[in-house]
Amino acid sequence: MNLDQFRRQVREWLSANLELKAGLPKPTDAEDRVLQAKIADGGYAGLPYPVEYGGRGLTPGHQEVFYEEAAPYRLPTGLGVSLGMIAPTLLDCASPGVLAEHLPKIFRGEEKWIQLLSEPGAGSDLAGSLTRADRDGDRWIINGSKVWSTDAAVADYGFCLARTDFDRPKHRGLSVFAMPLQAPGVSIQVIAKSDGCDTEFYQEYFSDVALPADALIGALNDGWSVAQRLLFHERNFSGGVGYSVGLRAKTKESVSVDDLIAAVCLRGTPLTEREEDLLAQAYSNAVVHNQLSKRVSSGYTTGTLSGPWGSLLKLSSGLKEHRRAEIAVELCGSAAITWDDGSENGPIGSSWLNAMVMSVAGGSNEMQRNTVGEKLLGLPREPVVDRDVSFRESLRRRAPAGEGS
Numbered sequence: 001m002n003l004d005q006f007r008r009q010v011r012e013w014l015s016a017n018l019e020l021k022a023g024l025p026k027p028t029d030a031e032d033r034v035l036q037a038k039i040a041d042g043g044y045a046g047l048p049y050p051v052e053y054g055g056r057g058l059t060p061g062h063q064e065v066f067y068e069e070a071a072p073y074r075l076p077t078g079l080g081v082s083l084g085m086i087a088p089t090l091l092d093c094a095s096p097g098v099l100a101e102h103l104p105k106i107f108r109g110e111e112k113w114i115q116l117l118s119e120p121g122a123g124s125d126l127a128g129s130l131t132r133a134d135r136d137g138d139r140w141i142i143n144g145s146k147v148w149s150t151d152a153a154v155a156d157y158g159f160c161l162a163r164t165d166f167d168r169p170k171h172r173g174l175s176v177f178a179m180p181l182q183a184p185g186v187s188i189q190v191i192a193k194s195d196g197c198d199t200e201f202y203q204e205y206f207s208d209v210a211l212p213a214d215a216l217i218g219a220l221n222d223g224w225s226v227a228q229r230l231l232f233h234e235r236n237f238s239g240g241v242g243y244s245v246g247l248r249a250k251t252k253e254s255v256s257v258d259d260l261i262a263a264v265c266l267r268g269t270p271l272t273e274r275e276e277d278l279l280a281q282a283y284s285n286a287v288v289h290n291q292l293s294k295r296v297s298s299g300y301t302t303g304t305l306s307g308p309w310g311s312l313l314k315l316s317s318g319l320k321e322h323r324r325a326e327i328a329v330e331l332c333g334s335a336a337i338t339w340d341d342g343s344e345n346g347p348i349g350s351s352w353l354n355a356m357v358m359s360v361a362g363g364s365n366e367m368q369r370n371t372v373g374e375k376l377l378g379l380p381r382e383p384v385v386d387r388d389v390s391f392r393e394s395l396r397r398r399a400p401a402g403e404g405s
């Protein structure tokens with residue numbers, strides 16, 4: 001179906017089936033799931049995915065059209081990781097059995113997935129993961145801990161990276177598992193954020209969690225490649241391209257350039273030259289980012305650009321969001337940082353407190369710069385001293401004298 005016909009269909013369906021979001025609160029997790037089921041019933045979930053796994057077999061362009069038209073409507077806001085990162089990664093790496101079991105439930109909002117990658121001692125250096133999976137007959141037994149897991153308390157499954165072989169080099173002894181978060185032996189603790197939110201970040205502890213053999217996603221000891229696919233799709237999600245097109249822009253709230261203009265205009269006094277400069281900077285950063293996003297998106301579609309370009313896009317998001325939050329605070333002054341519920345500048349202060357999110361989540365700006373330098377500019381690789389030694393040996397070398405074994 002061509003995009004114009006599709007747009008007309010989408011418009012009709014949206015006006016008959018979804019509420020306009022203006023004035024309504026952000027949906028809860030339970031409401032997200034109901035909304036997503038409605039979208040799936042209408043035939044608008046999993047648009048670019050194969051029909052045999054619950055998708056529609058259309059293109060990312062159809063998904064873009066759907067979310068463009070759906071922007072004024074109340075949509076799920078907490079399913080981006082499942083829909084935009086986990087679903088395409090499963091499609092790339094999982095067996096047909098895993099795809100048939102999980103993808104249709106993800107598209108209907110029946111299964112919410114999160115990422116279980118970072119650990120207290122392994123963030124940028126993800127290959128240093130210590131969470132372990134040991135084979136016991138026809139089960140895997142998981143022990144360890146993950147941290148900074150967004151939405152763990154309301155999720156069904158985690159995409160869990162664990163070490164399956166300590167005698168291989170660190171990148172080659174990892175595997176990925178579908179971890180049910182309600183399984184016996186999983187305990188989840190909340191981490192409070194600086195903006196007062198205590199329903200977003202969690203740390204999980206796994207104590208002899210038993211998983212069936214078919215919980216393995218991808219090949220045994222090939223978890224590094226599987227995790228790389230997830231990070232690739234996460235960068236695309238941040239940049240709103242590929243399978244994520246439309247998802248992030250419409251589900252993540254941040255302070256827009258229009259919000260900034262509204263905030264200074266509300267004051268009712270003329271803009272100073274400095275304020276005009278700041279608004280122009282925020283505006284031009286947004287335009288440059290949008291153009292970059294379009295370029296990377298079309299490069300992916302035509303095959304002229306490869307995966308590492310997502311790092312440039314992710315870096316651009318991190319820099320742009322941080323700068324925009326700084327600009328917002330400078331423009332709004334004390335009104336941006338002191339607010340009561342209902343005050344018009346509340347989101348600006350909150351956005352400043354969250355300004356580092358895009359510079360850290362899914363790989364820090366520095367890590368994206370490393371990728372851009374090495375993979376796009378052809379600069380020499382960062383030296384790695386333990387790439388070819390067994391992980392057991394690299395742990396021994398890291399341990400303080402007398403503790404290695």
Ligand SMILES: Cc1cc2nc3c(=O)[nH]c(=O)nc-3n(C[C@H](O)[C@H](O)[C@H](O)COP(=O)(O)OP(=O)(O)OC[C@H]3O[C@@H](n4cnc5c(N)ncnc54)[C@H](O)[C@@H]3O)c2cc1C
Binds near residue numbers: 122
């Ligand atoms: C909002 C948010 C949501 C998140 N959600 C999840 C989630 O759902 N699941 C999950 O698993 N994780 C999640 N994370 C964790 C995130 O992936 C990690 O915070 C990130 O990978 C950085 O790891 P770290 O915090 O351990 O920092 P570290 O790796 O300890 O890095 C500390 C500093 O050192 C720098 N650095 C490290 N290594 C290098 C290097 N080689 N070259 C140059 N600089 C370097 C980093 O850039 C950083 O500035 C989330 C984080 C945030 C902020």
